[in-house]
Structure formats: C-alpha cells, structure tokens
Amino acid sequence: MKYWQPKYETMPESEIKALQLKRLKNVVKNVYEYVPFYRQAFGSIGIKPGDIRSLEDISRLPGTSKADLRDNYPFGLFATPMRDVVRLHASSGTSGKATVVGYTARxxxxxxxxxxxxxxxxxxxxxxxxxxxxxxxxxxxxxxxxxxxxxxxxxxxxxxxxxxxxxxxxxxxxxxxxxxxxxxxxxxxxxxxxxxxxxxxxxxxxxxxxxxxxxxxxxxxxxxxxxxxxxxxxxxxxxxxxxxxxxxxxxxxxxxxxxxxxxxxx
Known part of the structure; x- marks a missing residue:
C-alpha cells in the first residue's frame, strides 16, 4: 500500500498517542479561551484546560450536540476570528438552522x-x-x-x-x-x-x-x-x-x- 504522508500514516502507537494528547490540550485551551459557550460549559462542571492531562480525560469534557451548533448559529462556536476564515460550508438545515463550519487556510x-x-x-x-x-x-x-x-x-x-x-x-x-x-x-x-x-x-x-x-x-x-x-x-x-x-x-x-x-x- 502506498502512503501520502508516511510519517503520520505509519507512526508508532506511542507517538500517535503523544501527538493526540498534545493536540487535545491545544484544542481545549483554544476553545476555552476564545469560545464563550465552551468556557461556560467547562465552568458548569468545574473543568479548566489544565485539568486535561491524559487522553482518558476526554471523558471529563462536556459534549456538543446538534442543538448547541444551531443555537450558536452562525459563528458562535468559531475559535478563530473571521478574518482568518477563508471558506464556509454548511449543512442543508432541513431540521432547523444550518450547521455552519468555517475553515482557515491551514x-x-x-x-x-x-x-x-x-x-x-x-x-x-x-x-x-x-x-x-x-x-x-x-x-x-x-x-x-x-x-x-x-x-x-x-x-x-x-x-x-x-x-x-x-x-x-x-x-x-x-x-x-x-x-x-x-x-x-x-x-x-x-x-x-x-x-x-x-x-x-x-x-x-x-x-x-x-x-x-x-x-x-x-x-x-x-x-x-x-x-x-x-x-x-x-x-x-x-x-x-x-x-x-x-x-x-x-x-x-x-x-x-x-x-x-x-x-x-x-
């Protein structure tokens, strides 16, 4: 089988888990800092970014439902300023408000x-x-x-x-x-x-x-x-x-x- 990014596609499990934890911590930190919805959700269960120390700690984080996405329509859950968003996609919204997703160049x-x-x-x-x-x-x-x-x-x-x-x-x-x-x-x-x-x-x-x-x-x-x-x-x-x-x-x-x-x- 051929690989497009062999470094990541063949990465040993221990390295994958370390990368996952690093990225999980970054995501939690960013949404806590830039998205009021998540800051409030974390606060309601007494969680702060520093409490996420292992992959198993994902179970401590609050979930996100379709209703949450619609209630914060269109850009309320974006963790980056709109000046950095280069494209928008959205669901059809057949059962209510559309689910809007923003993409940076990266x-x-x-x-x-x-x-x-x-x-x-x-x-x-x-x-x-x-x-x-x-x-x-x-x-x-x-x-x-x-x-x-x-x-x-x-x-x-x-x-x-x-x-x-x-x-x-x-x-x-x-x-x-x-x-x-x-x-x-x-x-x-x-x-x-x-x-x-x-x-x-x-x-x-x-x-x-x-x-x-x-x-x-x-x-x-x-x-x-x-x-x-x-x-x-x-x-x-x-x-x-x-x-x-x-x-x-x-x-x-x-x-x-x-x-x-x-x-x-x-």
Missing part, C-alpha cells in the same frame, strides 16, 4: 492532505481521471473531494450532479478511471449505462462512495456491473467533511486518521 491544507491519503491508499494517483459527481455548493463533499484529487495530481472532472446521460458521456469521452458520488447514484449510473448498452465503453476502475449508508450487496452490485473496486468514504461536516475515515484496498472497514481525530465511544 484547515484547507490539512483537509486536502487527508483526502490525498485516502485516494493514495486505494491506488488513485496522477495518472487517474477522477469524476466528482456530487453537489459543488455548500455540501462539503464537492470541494473537499475536489482539492484532494488535485493534491495527488490526478485530473479532476467537477461534473456536479444530475444529467445522467451527460455524466456517462463525459466518463466515456474523457476516459474517466475514478468516480465519486453517492452509492445510490452510482447504481443509477450503472443501470442507465446498461440500458444504453454502453457499459463496455467505460474505463472506470475505482469508485469512492459516501454521504449515505450502503450495504455489502450494493458494493457487490457496483463492483460487478461497473467492473470496479468500490470503497467506503466517511465524513461529517462538523469535522471537515469527507476525509475523516476511508477504506483501504483490503476493504475490511474504515481507517480513521487518528493523528487528527480522537474517538470517544459513549
């Missing part, structure tokens, strides 16, 4: 590298032509995936959503080898290609699918019909978007990038 660099890790470990590289068939609006899956494609030197085809016949036409004409979309839309693309009798004209070899649940049966169908390897992509807008976790070529589950994300199972 955040964008980190996000791009996380996506580059994902693509590299499934064998996508500079020789690939990668069609990104998702919404390029406030949805994080558009630009988040796009900048990862460009980071590894692959050719990005920002096809967006809809117009399925044109999507397939681009795949054939451009010689697209990698595809990102929702698994349900990938199934529809496959069904349409079969109906049009053009499935054999596709050059696809890799599919990256996320933004909705899918099953082992769906994976098998996509791999059989499109003659690809299909990989699961996981993310959430509150934590960058796509790039939090991804499958490798073994396809036996998601790998979370634990140099950036510390998981607490409740």
């Amino acid at each position: 955040d964008i660099e980190t996000w791009s590298d996380l996506m580059a890790r994902n693509f590299t470990m499934v064998g996508i590289g500079p020789e690939d032509i990668f069609q990104n068939a998702v919404n390029y609006g406030l949805f994080t899956g558009g630009l988040g995936i796009h900048f990862g494609i460009e980071r590894i030197g692959a050719t990005a085809v920002p096809s967006g959503t809809g117009n399925t016949r044109h999507q397939l036409e681009m795949m054939i004409d451009f010689g697209v080898t990698a595809l990102h979309c929702t698994p349900s839309y990938a199934l529809y693309l496959a069904e349409t290609a079969l109906e049009l009798d053009i499935i054999d004209q596709l050059s696809l070899r890799t599919g990256c699918f996320g933004a909705e649940p899918w099953s082992a049966n769906t994976r098998q169908e996509l791999e059989d019909v499109l003659d690809i390897k299909a990989y699961d992509s996981y993310g959430l807008s509150e934590m960058f978007g796509p790039g939090v976790a991804f499958e490798c070529q073994e396809q036996h589950g998601l790998h979370i990038w634990d140099d950036h994300f510390l998981v607490e199972i409740l």
Whole structure:
C-alpha cells in the first residue's frame, strides 16, 4: 500500500498517542479561551484546560450536540476570528438552522492532505481521471473531494450532479478511471449505462462512495456491473467533511486518521 504522508500514516502507537494528547490540550485551551459557550460549559462542571492531562480525560469534557451548533448559529462556536476564515460550508438545515463550519487556510491544507491519503491508499494517483459527481455548493463533499484529487495530481472532472446521460458521456469521452458520488447514484449510473448498452465503453476502475449508508450487496452490485473496486468514504461536516475515515484496498472497514481525530465511544 502506498502512503501520502508516511510519517503520520505509519507512526508508532506511542507517538500517535503523544501527538493526540498534545493536540487535545491545544484544542481545549483554544476553545476555552476564545469560545464563550465552551468556557461556560467547562465552568458548569468545574473543568479548566489544565485539568486535561491524559487522553482518558476526554471523558471529563462536556459534549456538543446538534442543538448547541444551531443555537450558536452562525459563528458562535468559531475559535478563530473571521478574518482568518477563508471558506464556509454548511449543512442543508432541513431540521432547523444550518450547521455552519468555517475553515482557515491551514484547515484547507490539512483537509486536502487527508483526502490525498485516502485516494493514495486505494491506488488513485496522477495518472487517474477522477469524476466528482456530487453537489459543488455548500455540501462539503464537492470541494473537499475536489482539492484532494488535485493534491495527488490526478485530473479532476467537477461534473456536479444530475444529467445522467451527460455524466456517462463525459466518463466515456474523457476516459474517466475514478468516480465519486453517492452509492445510490452510482447504481443509477450503472443501470442507465446498461440500458444504453454502453457499459463496455467505460474505463472506470475505482469508485469512492459516501454521504449515505450502503450495504455489502450494493458494493457487490457496483463492483460487478461497473467492473470496479468500490470503497467506503466517511465524513461529517462538523469535522471537515469527507476525509475523516476511508477504506483501504483490503476493504475490511474504515481507517480513521487518528493523528487528527480522537474517538470517544459513549
């Protein structure tokens, strides 16, 4: 398996834990200092940044709910001044206020590298032509995936959503080898290609699918019909978007990038 950032992707567990603790302390210090909501939340349970001395101390920290995010809409939970924010993304807000996420220039660099890790470990590289068939609006899956494609030197085809016949036409004409979309839309693309009798004209070899649940049966169908390897992509807008976790070529589950994300199972 190839690595984009071997220093971090192959880091020994002891070094990973030390890095996690360092970053956890920094995050706690920053939100306590710059976000009144968290300063109040910490105070209500008698916690200060200096009390966080080990990774296990994460269990002492207050949680953050969707309601908290909406109640502090739009920028109330930002721990950096708006002059340093270079991009905003947001959820659809179908159940209330949208969840708004701000990114600094450094955040964008980190996000791009996380996506580059994902693509590299499934064998996508500079020789690939990668069609990104998702919404390029406030949805994080558009630009988040796009900048990862460009980071590894692959050719990005920002096809967006809809117009399925044109999507397939681009795949054939451009010689697209990698595809990102929702698994349900990938199934529809496959069904349409079969109906049009053009499935054999596709050059696809890799599919990256996320933004909705899918099953082992769906994976098998996509791999059989499109003659690809299909990989699961996981993310959430509150934590960058796509790039939090991804499958490798073994396809036996998601790998979370634990140099950036510390998981607490409740």
